[in-house]
Amino acid sequence: MPLRLPPLSSLRFFEAAGRHQSFKLAAAELNVTPSAISHGIVGLEQALGVELFVREPRRLSLTPEGADYLPYVSEAFSLIAIGTQRLPNNRAHRTIAVSCAPTLASRWLLPRLQDFRNRWPDINVTVDTSHRQVGFPVDGFDFAIRMSRAPVAGAAWSRLFGEQLVPVCSPAYRNTLIDEKGNIDLRRATLIHVNAASEDWQAWLDRVGMNEIDPSGGLRFDVIQLAFEAAVMGLGVALGRRPLVDRELGTQALVAISPEVIVAETAYWLVSSEGVDHRPDLVDFKQWLLSEAVTLEGGRTAVGAASGNVVG
Structure with a gap:
């Protein structure tokens, strides 16, 4: 029955x-x-x-x-x-679905996808940047890139890279922070916050010992991208997150204003759905993404900070 x-x-x-x-x-x-x-x-x-x-x-x-x-x-x-x-003739085998935060997708993943496409032109990639919890494999995703301090038990997590945190602002705004002694006075700055960030200004100030600055005020945004854009427009000082802010640092649209660079306690992790090892296209994508992360970590250079001391 x-x-x-x-x-x-x-x-x-x-x-x-x-x-x-x-x-x-x-x-x-x-x-x-x-x-x-x-x-x-x-x-x-x-x-x-x-x-x-x-x-x-x-x-x-x-x-x-x-x-x-x-x-x-x-x-x-x-x-x-x-x-x-796992069906051998499943057409979905040639499409890879990735869940990723929007700023990381646009600033780190997207610029590298052309290299993947050049190597595997027959494999399609779908990137979803919506802010929602992903359920493997019910939601249809093969991978998710997430921020975490440590891997979650029971899931296939591979570390990609960590962030380096350093205050950044536009060159013009930097000049408004210089005091009569030639030092950058961070107390004069409008701090730009990212609400969703697990480590923001409070974490940086605590680590560098600037406890006299109150980080509660300033401007607040829900995504990192807007915080960087606000800093480029001269609205204040954002906490730059390398490698996400490397583009602006390279063009001098933003400059680092402190030699104090801290390594974030959180990192980006690649979370894989069950059964990834049974699909060659997913194995290729995972190995490629991990190799890109290794290249990033090995090729990082020091942040060029402003001369002089930073006072707070």
Whole structure:
């Protein structure tokens, strides 16, 4: 007698909503409306005879029954995705899907993709820069590049490279910070922050011992790209993150204003989905990306900082 299964579309809605704890985020991921997610899950709950979510005005959470059910559903979709990827004639074998933060994608990954295309012209690459949690392999991604202090247990993580943090600003703005003794007075500066950064001005000031500067004020942006652009426009001093800021340092659109360069505690990691080793195209991409990271780490040069001392 065949097993009776709930509607697969409703299960997909449940898996995404349970993972995100949000109907809205699940809808965005699956390219449907939040109403469709809600109605699908209501139908699933009626079919199962249990409530899967606790619905509150500003909060969605799994019921105990939903929390118990979610791992089974996620595992089932994962097995289907893995089995599909391993089919010998699966057309998806020639497309590589990568999840990556937008600034890293535009400033580090994108400039290198032409080299990959030259070597493997028949392999297509899809880059997704949306800010969302990636579920392997249900979401269809082969790789994700993430910031972390250490690899996460149970996942295939390979370190790419770390960041070097140094204050940067436009040459014209730098001149406004020079005091009567010829030193750069960081207390005069408007600090430019990145809200999403795990290490920002507070981390740099603590490491270099400038505890008298209050980093709470200034301008704030949600992405690194905007912080760099604001610094180029002369709006203040941003915390430059090498290698992401290397382009502006090379053209002198931004200059380093301190000899104090710290190595970030976090690093970029390449996270691989299960089954990568079974696909030659994914193996080639992973090895290529790791070799690019090794080249970067080995070829770094010192940051040219402004002459004179920095006071705070």
